[in-house]
Structures are given as C-alpha cells and as structure tokens.
Amino acid sequence: MLTTVAMLIIMLGLMVSLARYVRRRSAEDLTRRILVNLHTAMLEYPKKNGAPAIEPFIGAGTTATDEAALLQTALVNNRQIVQFFKSHKELSAKAFRELPLSIYDEATVRDAWGTPIVFMPAMHRQIGMAPGQEWFFFSAGPDRQYLTRDDNQYSYEALGATGQ
Numbered sequence: 001m002l003t004t005v006a007m008l009i010i011m012l013g014l015m016v017s018l019a020r021y022v023r024r025r026s027a028e029d030l031t032r033r034i035l036v037n038l039h040t041a042m043l044e045y046p047k048k049n050g051a052p053a054i055e056p057f058i059g060a061g062t063t064a065t066d067e068a069a070l071l072q073t074a075l076v077n078n079r080q081i082v083q084f085f086k087s088h089k090e091l092s093a094k095a096f097r098e099l100p101l102s103i104y105d106e107a108t109v110r111d112a113w114g115t116p117i118v119f120m121p122a123m124h125r126q127i128g129m130a131p132g133q134e135w136f137f138f139s140a141g142p143d144r145q146y147l148t149r150d151d152n153q154y155s156y157e158a159l160g161a162t163g164q
Helices: 002-049 067-086 089-095 155-162
Strands: 118-120 136-139
Touching: 002 067, 002 089, 002 136, 002 155, 067 089, 067 118, 136 155
Parallel strands: none
Antiparallel strands: 118 136
C-alpha cells in the first residue's frame, strides 16, 4: 500500500510539473503571436507614412532603474500604440485579430502575464538590441520587469522564430 501511495505522489508531482511547463509555453506562444501581429501590422505603415508618432518607452540617452516608474511609462506608451492602431483601421485589424479580451481591451494591449507591451523606436542598451537600429515591440516577460532582458520577449526575435 505504501508503494502505491508513493507511486501516486510521484505521478502527481510529474503531472503538476508538466502542467506548469505547458502553461508557461502557452503564455510564451501567445505573447510571441501578439508581438508578431503588432510588428507585421506596423511594417506596412512607415512605407506609406514615415515613422509613427509614438513616444519612446525610454529615450535613447535615458537610463532607467525604477520598475514602478517604467510601468507608468509603459502604460502611456501602450495606450499610444493602441490609439495609433485604432486610428488606422486596416492596421488595427491585423494587429489585434483574434486576441482575447484579457489581452486587448480596446485601450491597452498586454502580454500573457498582464504587462503592457511597449514600442521602442530604436534600440536601447538597457532594453534590447534590435538589429540595424530598427524599431521594435517588446514584452517584459514572466517576471514583469522591463529591465531584466533574459526573459523579455522582442518582436524581432519572434519574427525570426516564425521564419518571417
């Protein structure tokens, strides 16, 4: 009987571990899909109209250290992203297609962990290094901190992973 109980405990532990892994991968995939949608939709805009009028999340010469202040800046940047896309209906349809209400609520677009996705018009040494000084979108990742680059997700990386 003890052997049976021990086996059940081991199997339960494995199932919980597998469930966590699947949930994490699902959140990463959803966030990657959002970043790809935003990036792909934005690719069409500069060809016709030049750079969008969205304030950078962090300016090029600025160094940021306070995550609470960054979250406030991220919300402003994020709302400008949504307003930008909503003012261009053809882009909006591509950027926000098939997103659940928990991700896109008509005012903000968030990653799978509930953090605002932000727009950077150029690379920033504390945030990320986009190839060729290009603009990009990024997510703070599972830890919800913008300055920890190890788990941040970037639109240029997501595009590379999908082969676009």
